[in-house]
């Protein structure tokens with residue numbers, strides 16, 4: 269943890285809480301003491317989480333986006349349905365760009381609970397979609413690490429934040445057209461410890477599922493090292 273992070277965790281946040289009250293990241297309502305605050309949502313927004321249910325559609329998107337390199341994700345799962353209520357994407361945005369780390373962990377626990385509810389279980393290990401080391405230094409953390417920890421804790425399985433690395437630095441993909449996306453993610457991940465995944469059922473987690481091509485690239489590397497199956501789970505489906 270570098271000095272900026274320490275300042276931010278222990279000084280800036282409490283100071284901010286005194287100056288500006290904590291608001292629900294979804295509806296903007298000021299949160300009072302008895303409100304649900306861990307995931308930075310009010311009780312009403314928490315209870316109305318727009319749950320994604322059409323998991324077959326994720327598979328269809330994968331087939332459409334990864335035709336060249338081949339589909340390596342066996343099954344995909346997501347929790348928040350962006351099309352039902354896009355305001356909930358504020359949670360993801362704040363997690364990614366505004367250092368709301370606890371949102372990543374709390375939503376990760378919710379994701380694990382929803383997976384269990386839908387019987388999307390049976391994994392040996394959970395890993396995050398890694399970001400490049402330089403980007404991690406810039407941002408201070410990888411939001412997917414927080415999700416992987418929470419899902420591992422929630423499902424009672426180990427998480428591994430180190431064995432898969434992103435070896436190519438790419439610019440933010442959301443700025444590019446979808447047509448370029450799958451070209452951008454081939455060969456940019458590397459598995460450092462292949463033995464770890466041999467014959468294992470691996471779960472790869474990320475914040476948002478769009479075409480699934482990035483998570484499929486991680487899955488391709490894992491399958492190449494002998495993983496038995498690779499599934500994907502994300503906090504939200506765009």
Ligand SMILES: [Zn+2]
Nearest residue numbers: 292295310313
């Ligand atoms: Zn709210």
